[in-house]
Each structure stands twice: as structure tokens, then as C-alpha cells.
Amino acid sequence: MSTRSSDPVSSVTTAVTAAVTAWVGRAGGRLRDGAWRIGLAAVTATVAWALAQHLLGQPAPIFAPIAAVVCLTDAPGTRGRRALRLLAGVCVGVAVGELATRVTGSGWLQVGAAVAAGMFVVALGSINSLTLLQAGIASLLVVGLASPQSGWTRLFSAVIGGVLALLVSQVLASPSxxxxxxxxxxxxxxxxxxxxxxxxxxxxxxxxxxxxxxxxxxxxxxxxxxxxxxxxxxxxxxxxxxxxxxxxxxxxxxxxxxxxxxxxxxxxxxxxxxxxxxxxxxxxxxxxxxxxxxxxxxxxxxxxxxxxxxxxxxxxxxxxxxxxxxxxxxxxxxxxxxxxxxxxxxxxxxxxxxxxxxxxxxxxxxxxxxx
Missing domain, CATH: 1.20.58 (Methane Monooxygenase Hydroxylase; Chain G, domain 1)
Incomplete structure (x- = not known):
């Protein structure tokens, strides 16, 4: 009786162990596959931050590392197009956000209006999800942060991150x-x-x-x-x-x-x-x-x-x-x-x-x- 009663427990234990082992194997495989992308994005984001600080004199140039990270976490064959789409979205978002800040100031209502405006401007030429997303995020950050930095400085920060990501992905670290x-x-x-x-x-x-x-x-x-x-x-x-x-x-x-x-x-x-x-x-x-x-x-x-x-x-x-x-x-x-x-x-x-x-x-x- 004891042997038969322990069989279901043993079967469940074996099934759980097999499931956990399979999950660990899949997780390990995902980590191995993503390690290079993650490391490349982290190093490039660090360089973009330091470069933007040095060239633009910004204490916290967030747009540069954001652009680098977003561009470099995609598959190798699509990084170039992704970088260009990101730059287009960020440029539009920063321009719309800066204009909104100068005209209407900052606040919760202005944030929503700037996000919508940035995305609507992008939608006039493209409905690519990445370009729309980056336009909305850039508008939100510009209006929400409402820092004393000029719009041109924010724009140059994003360009530094995107161009650096293009250089790394298309020239310096492009796979064979x-x-x-x-x-x-x-x-x-x-x-x-x-x-x-x-x-x-x-x-x-x-x-x-x-x-x-x-x-x-x-x-x-x-x-x-x-x-x-x-x-x-x-x-x-x-x-x-x-x-x-x-x-x-x-x-x-x-x-x-x-x-x-x-x-x-x-x-x-x-x-x-x-x-x-x-x-x-x-x-x-x-x-x-x-x-x-x-x-x-x-x-x-x-x-x-x-x-x-x-x-x-x-x-x-x-x-x-x-x-x-x-x-x-x-x-x-x-x-x-x-x-x-x-x-x-x-x-x-x-x-x-x-x-x-x-x-x-x-x-x-x-x-x-x-x-």
C-alpha cells in the first residue's frame, strides 16, 4: 500500500523536476543568446552618456544612452533601420516637446497633449510603432522634466546616442x-x-x-x-x-x-x-x-x-x-x-x-x- 501511495508523489516530483530543469535550460539559452546584445548596449550607453556630457556639457544626458540602448537590443539585421526610425521619432518628439514647453509650460495636461502631438506629427509620415513610441516618449520627457536645457541640446544628445549606436552596430561590432x-x-x-x-x-x-x-x-x-x-x-x-x-x-x-x-x-x-x-x-x-x-x-x-x-x-x-x-x-x-x-x-x-x-x-x- 505504501509503495502504491508514494507513486503519485514520485510522479509529480519527477514531472516538477523535469519542468524546472527544462525551464532552467531555456532560461540559460536565452541568457546566452542575449548576453552579447545586453553587454554591447550597456557599454555603448555608457560611452554615449560620457560623450554627451563632454561634448554638450549636460549633467544628465539621458537621451544619448536611451537612443543607444533601444537601437542595439534588436536583431543584427534590423539595427540600422531601427536606429534611423528611433532618431526620427526622438527628433520629432524633442521638437514638439520643446515647442510645447515654451508655449504652454509644463504640467500633467501639457504632458498628455505633448505626447499626442508628437505621435500625431510622426503619423503624418509613418506609423511604425518604434518611431511613434520614441516620439511620444521624447515629448513626455521634455515636457515632464521641464529642465533648463535647450531643445537643441536635447536633440544633439539623442543624435549622439543614435549615431554611436549606428557606428557600433553597422561598423565596429557588426556580425559576420x-x-x-x-x-x-x-x-x-x-x-x-x-x-x-x-x-x-x-x-x-x-x-x-x-x-x-x-x-x-x-x-x-x-x-x-x-x-x-x-x-x-x-x-x-x-x-x-x-x-x-x-x-x-x-x-x-x-x-x-x-x-x-x-x-x-x-x-x-x-x-x-x-x-x-x-x-x-x-x-x-x-x-x-x-x-x-x-x-x-x-x-x-x-x-x-x-x-x-x-x-x-x-x-x-x-x-x-x-x-x-x-x-x-x-x-x-x-x-x-x-x-x-x-x-x-x-x-x-x-x-x-x-x-x-x-x-x-x-x-x-x-x-x-x-x-
């Missing part, structure tokens, strides 16, 4: 779009590489459970795929808005075109894993050449995942996987003719997946020769 793309592709490809290895192992063992787990792993890997697609968009923005991006434009275009089929590799891997699961559940034996095909294809995808930036990844040792384009070309020749139903379906899907993998690499004979 090539590196962002390669890292995202590596993470996205590891999912199908590991899952295909599990599918091959399931075929060797005759384990439908293991193959089914590979299907679930592929479904759970959609987050890495979505990150890659977002990163590809970010890299495209960086090559048009940053100096470093312009220098890497050709490389980013080549990688984007070559690695764009990663989502097809994911989809084809899911179909292949499901077909294997169904075949193993029904107790069918899979021909040896198809099992070897899955194994070699898994090795090929893993080779690409290890170095997505290489046009035709190879293993470091002679005993490793063959050049990826050779694996893909050979598997692409696998045809379903003369096979049982499940085997024919598996062969057809293996053929399609091999073609998708082949699109991720550049065959050696097509590589340009050194001049």
Missing part, C-alpha cells in the same frame, strides 16, 4: 553574415544527420520503436530549421546594411543558394523515417543495399553538417565517409523497380532525399579550378 549562416546551417543539419543515423540503426536492429523516435526527433528539430531560415533572412539584411556584410556579399549569396535546400532535407528525412517505421512495424525485411544507402546518406549529411561552408565536405581520415557528392550521386541512382511495396517506397524516398542532399554540395568536377 557568413558565420551566422554557417552556424545556423550546422545546427539545422545535425537534426536530420542524427535522425538518419538512428533510422539506419533501427533497420539493423529491426526496431520500429527506434525508428519512431527518429521521426519525433525530426519533428522536434523544426525549431533549428526555423532558426536557419530566419538567419538566412538576417544575413541578407546584413549584406546590404553593414560594411562587413558588403565584403561578404558574394559568399553569403553562394551559401544561401547552396544551403537553401536544408528544409527539403528535413522534409524528405521525415518521410523516409516514417516509411521505415511502418515497414519495421509490419515486420518486413529491408534489402541490404537500401540499409547501406541510409547509412551512407546519414554519413553524408553529417559530413555537410560538420562543415556547411565547405563546397564538398570530406572526412579527415581515409576511413571516413566518401565525398558527399559521390554518396548523393550513387544513392540518387537507387530505383524502386522490382521491389516489394515498402521497399519500393523506401527506395523512392531515398532517391529523393539523395537528390536533396546533392543540392547542398558542389560536385568536385564542377568546382572552379584555381587560377
Amino acid at each position: 553574415p557568413t558565420r551566422l549562416l554557417v552556424v545556423a546551417a550546422r545546427d539545422a543539419l545535425r537534426v536530420p544527420a542524427d535522425a538518419l543515423a538512428e533510422v539506419a540503426a533501427a533497420l539493423r536492429e529491426g526496431s520500429a520503436t527506434r525508428a519512431g523516435a527518429a521521426v519525433e526527433a525530426l519533428r522536434g528539430g523544426q525549431g533549428a530549421l526555423a532558426t536557419f531560415l530566419d538567419t538566412r533572412s538576417t544575413a541578407g539584411s546584413l549584406v546590404t546594411t553593414t560594411l562587413r556584410g558588403r565584403r561578404e556579399r558574394a559568399r553569403v549569396a553562394e551559401l544561401g543558394a547552396r544551403l537553401g535546400g536544408i528544409e527539403y532535407v528535413h522534409a524528405s528525412s521525415v518521410l523516409l523515417a516514417r516509411t521505415v517505421t511502418e515497414a519495421l512495424t509490419s515486420g518486413d525485411d529491408t534489402p541490404e543495399h537500401l540499409v547501406r544507402g541510409v547509412e551512407e546518406l546519414a554519413a553524408g549529411v553529417r559530413a555537410v553538417a560538420a562543415d556547411p561552408g565547405a563546397p564538398d565536405p570530406r572526412a579527415d581520415d581515409p576511413a571516413g565517409p566518401r565525398p558527399t557528392h559521390e554518396i548523393a550521386d550513387e544513392l540518387a541512382a537507387t530505383r524502386p523497380g522490382g521491389l516489394a511495396d515498402h521497399d519500393a517506397q523506401l527506395a523512392a524516398q531515398l532517391h529523393l532525399l539523395a537528390l536533396d542532399v546533392a543540392a547542398l554540395v558542389t560536385p568536385a568536377e564542377a568546382a572552379p579550378s584555381p587560377s
